[in-house]
Amino acid sequence: MTQQPATAPAPVLSARGVRKSFGHVEVLRGIDLDVEAGETVVILGPSGSGKSTFLRCINLLESLYGGRILVDGRDVGFEVRGDRLHELAPDEIARRRRDIGMVFQQFNLFPHMTAFENIIEAPVGVKGEKRAEATERARALLAQVGLSGREDAYPRQLSGGQQQRVAIARALAMRPKLMLFDEPTSALDPELVGEVLQTMKQLASQGLTMVVVTHEISFAREAADRVVFMDGGLVVEEGKPEDVIDNPRHERTRSFLARFL
Amino acid sequence: MAVPDKAGVVRRRQDAAAAPEPATLDVSNATRRQHPIRWLAGILVAVLLAQLINMLVTNDNFGWSVVAQWFTAESIMRGLGVTLVLTVIAMVIGIVLGVLLAVCRISGNPLLRAAAGAYIWFFRGTPTLVQLIFFYNLSALLPRISFGIPFGPEFVAFDTNTVITPLLAAILGLGLNEGAYMAEIVRGGLLSVDHGQREAGQALGMTDRRIMKRVILPQAMRFIVPPTGNQVISMVKATALVSVIALSDLLYTAQSIYNRTFETIPLLLVAVIWYLVVTSVLYFGQSFIERHYARGDRQQPSSFWDFLRIRPKRNAFPAVTEGPST
Numbered sequence: 001m002t003q004q005p006a007t008a009p010a011p012v013l014s015a016r017g018v019r020k021s022f023g024h025v026e027v028l029r030g031i032d033l034d035v036e037a038g039e040t041v042v043i044l045g046p047s048g049s050g051k052s053t054f055l056r057c058i059n060l061l062e063s064l065y066g067g068r069i070l071v072d073g074r075d076v077g078f079e080v081r082g083d084r085l086h087e088l089a090p091d092e093i094a095r096r097r098r099d100i101g102m103v104f105q106q107f108n109l110f111p112h113m114t115a116f117e118n119i120i121e122a123p124v125g126v127k128g129e130k131r132a133e134a135t136e137r138a139r140a141l142l143a144q145v146g147l148s149g150r151e152d153a154y155p156r157q158l159s160g161g162q163q164q165r166v167a168i169a170r171a172l173a174m175r176p177k178l179m180l181f182d183e184p185t186s187a188l189d190p191e192l193v194g195e196v197l198q199t200m201k202q203l204a205s206q207g208l209t210m211v212v213v214t215h216e217i218s219f220a221r222e223a224a225d226r227v228v229f230m231d232g233g234l235v236v237e238e239g240k241p242e243d244v245i246d247n248p249r250h251e252r253t254r255s256f257l258a259r260f261l
Numbered sequence: 262m263a264v265p266d267k268a269g270v271v272r273r274r275q276d277a278a279a280a281p282e283p284a285t286l287d288v289s290n291a292t293r294r295q296h297p298i299r300w301l302a303g304i305l306v307a308v309l310l311a312q313l314i315n316m317l318v319t320n321d322n323f324g325w326s327v328v329a330q331w332f333t334a335e336s337i338m339r340g341l342g343v344t345l346v347l348t349v350i351a352m353v354i355g356i357v358l359g360v361l362l363a364v365c366r367i368s369g370n371p372l373l374r375a376a377a378g379a380y381i382w383f384f385r386g387t388p389t390l391v392q393l394i395f396f397y398n399l400s401a402l403l404p405r406i407s408f409g410i411p412f413g414p415e416f417v418a419f420d421t422n423t424v425i426t427p428l429l430a431a432i433l434g435l436g437l438n439e440g441a442y443m444a445e446i447v448r449g450g451l452l453s454v455d456h457g458q459r460e461a462g463q464a465l466g467m468t469d470r471r472i473m474k475r476v477i478l479p480q481a482m483r484f485i486v487p488p489t490g491n492q493v494i495s496m497v498k499a500t501a502l503v504s505v506i507a508l509s510d511l512l513y514t515a516q517s518i519y520n521r522t523f524e525t526i527p528l529l530l531v532a533v534i535w536y537l538v539v540t541s542v543l544y545f546g547q548s549f550i551e552r553h554y555a556r557g558d559r560q561q562p563s564s565f566w567d568f569l570r571i572r573p574k575r576n577a578f579p580a581v582t583e584g585p586s587t
């Protein structure tokens with residue numbers, strides 16, 4: 001084990017040689033990615049390039065077959081004992097997932113709970129926060145995503161954009177160290193995309209550490225500290241948004257971006 | 262104004278204008294279509310109903326006075342009690358077993374999956390009546406029942422005949438059988454919940470148990486409750502089977518009375534009316550529970566009243582007010 005020097009804090013996310021296959025299809029073929037605290041990293045790439053799969057490996061919704069992912073300096077699904085990694089029990093994995101928020105393409109709000117109940121469910125039920133405290137925070141979060149007063153609305157009574165903003169508030173309620181967004185605006189009507197991206201830009205500027213998979217090039221340009229282009233289960237190139245988007249070095253990046261011009 | 266290629270349209274308009282239309286034309290005061298077939302069917306049903314009532318009143322063989330005499334007799338009440346207790350216990354066993362079996366059926370452990378599948382296959386594939394008789398005669402198969410370490414020492418042992426009373430045989434027969442049916446209902450409910458719900462729970466750091474309890478089951482309930490209500494109602498009626506193993510339920514009690522008095526039809530009527538009362542009450546309760554589990558859903562199931570058409574259908578979600586939009 002290499003010890004990080006105390007002066008350089010460990011990255012919030014550190015992925016090394018992440019490999020994953022479904023059956024015989026190798027979907028991730030060795031992904032390396034570091035994300036520092038406060039950074040917003042946008043992952044671009046064609047459909048089927050493994051972006052979602054990589055994101056889901058980070059919080060272990062998919063198990064990786066090889067390599068290693070550290071979040072805040074430790075494995076989500078394993079424990080170091082001696083010179084080996086040992087798989088953790090499901091409940092311990094659940095505990096470690098609390099630090100990683102995730103926002104899904106399909107929102108996945110709990111339809112039988114109101115917006116408010118969706119938000120306090122995990123802080124109260126999983127983390128054991130006091131109800132009064134969680135209530136206070138839920139209100140503040142709803143205000144932050146521009147939905148104060150909609151506490152008692154059920155998801156189906158909200159528009160897609162509103163639902164996605166509730167989903168963001170729900171993830172934030174756990175005070176995650178890392179937030180993952182998997183195409184958060186892809187299921188939205190075009191006129192609702194803006195409000196969700198606005199909320200996300202705000203979060204990025206407030207110093208939340210975010211990894212965002214999206215096809216919204218404008219968001220990448222405006223909010224990303226770094227853009228990563230993936231194709232065929234590999235990181236093809238990464239760098240500052242203006243470099244990757246405006247001056248891509250690789251042919252595959254160029255042809256992908258050409259579709260958005 | 263008239264465009265050449267739309268001449269046809271224009272001409273038709275002029276034709277219509279030729280016959281002057283009064284300004285009062287409005288669908289709200291249009292003449293409604295008549296429904297002669299409906300009227301005919303209605304009259305037919307009314308005639309049949311009148312005939313039925315006439316028979317019920319004038320046919321002395323119904324023996325209404327005998328029905329009234331026995332309707333609340335102590336023995337009948339005790340029989341009704343047995344039927345109700347049996348229904349409740351068998352359903353509780355069935356539901357608990359059903360949830361366990363369903364969870365096994367969708368678990369990642371292939372051995373559990375196969376075992377649950379075999380259980381369901383066996384209990385759904387054989388008649389309830391046969392299962393009841395089988396449990397009643399369990400002592401012929403296993404004269405002794407003992408608990409202990411498998412293939413090791415025993416802790417306690419019983420003589421099967423003293424343990425398996427008719428009541429226990431009935432509870433086992435009906436409950437274990439119900440478990441198999443409930444398992445399929447619960448499994449269907451669990452599978453009907455979108456996979457993303459589970460992932461959302463996982464991403465929030467919830468344990469599998471908590472996801473099941475707080476996320477999956479409450480949503481699955483909407484799909485589980487209606488058929489379960491039907492199962493309860495079926496169970497009330499299925500308990501009548503236990504009369505073959507001489508358990509004094511409602512039917513068996515009625516039978517033992519008419520075996521003495523030969524008032525067969527009146528006593529069967531006593532049983533029939535009680536079964537109807539119980540199942541009606543259950544149906545009523547079912548509609549309320551269904552509404553409870555439809556929270557957050559736009560399409561609420563119709564209430565008992567809507568079913569009876571006593572009240573007009575109301576708008577779904579009348580109670581929810583739109584909050585101030587931001």
Ligand SMILES: Nc1ncnc2c1ncn2[C@@H]1O[C@H](COP(=O)(O)OP(=O)(O)OP(=O)(O)O)[C@@H](O)[C@H]1O
Pocket residue numbers: 022027045046047048049050051052053054
């Ligand atoms: N559960 C699964 N079983 C089998 N194959 C899968 C599964 N999930 C993903 N795949 C395959 O893995 C590959 C990568 O999928 P992934 O969803 O990660 O791509 P993506 O980059 O997110 O694409 P998109 O932009 O369309 O969302 C695809 O070929 C997909 O068919």
Ligand SMILES: [Mg+2]
Pocket residue numbers: 051052053182183
């Ligand atoms: Mg994807």
